[in-house]
Amino acid sequence: MEAEHQNPRTTSKIIPLALPKGTEKLCELCQRRAQLQCTKCRVTFYCDAEHQQADWIGIHERICQLLVPIRTPTLFSLQRAGRIEIQLKKAELIEICRFVAESKLSEGRHQEALPAAQFCLRCSIDVHGPSTVQLVPAYLLLADANMGMGNLALVAELLSQAEWAVLKSPECGHAVHHRLHRSLGRLHTKTGNLEAALHNFANDIYFASEEYGLDSTVTCSGYFLMADVFAKQGKMPIARSLYSEVAHTWHSHLAKLLKTHIKNVQKNPNLLMEPSFDKAQHVEVDGMLRTILEFEQNDSRKDSAQIALVAHCLAMLWFLGGDALKAMGFGRTALQASQLIPNLDLTESIQGLLQLVQTDPHPRSD
16 A cells, blocks of 8 residues: 555544434445444544545545534534535535546546545535436446446446436536447447447547537547447458547647647746646546557558657657656657658657757756
């Protein structure tokens, strides 16, 4: 266990006689009868030390004291103004849990993401009521965590509940539809139902393009997932075409971000670089582009122009992310590939980036 998660003794045994008559405390994670109490907030309970530790690492360390006013009844909390304030505090907790769960999922820490995703769903139900469309993001978070752990039957159940909530809400926005279809597509890919996966990814792309635009990076992630399915089916020309679409979209986006950075540095040489992506976005984009680069490098056609384009994307991504070493490595890969094609327009941009990596005095924001 990482040192940062090692917590001191933060639980004590529940004394049944100290509880109001007829009161039974339930475990925060599994809802079984609790035996332990968090000694820091005294409003959270666990069946055993294992669940206490899992919750502490997953989310409780972050929200421990925030739970006290929500779970401690007062005369004010029973009044209308008090109830409104509690709802606002719960809405804040939903956002914190969503952020924590997404961050852990982006790092592949699916089991650690479970407590935050579970609490996000429970708090969303408290705020918005059962079976409402506002619960869909929490259902999808919980489904993603369980998908990473291989609990596909539970994932199917969670996505079914999300789908039902969406079907009951005709006014539901395109963004929610796109996220639901993306999760359904991933589930069908995992279970091997590739035709169903393609159908859902097609819907994902449609709704994402309606919400964000056809050329957006959000939409192109749907193209990437669809390309993966076609690759599994052995339909390499289609996969190659879709991967190319993803690479060109990201190259355009990253080139604009790099141009903005260069302009800002020219105006203020002492300006520290602001992160262009949060951690979850960076991990996702890096994974997509590496997959495409490997696909192109292993392809018998060896499209040097495409290899140069994708490697240039990765070089820009890592430069903007503050890692000059990785930016240099991918930049050199891009340059080697570009030099195999006479007069390739991209070569000059790649050389410019390599020079920038070597001379930029402030590649990091931290």
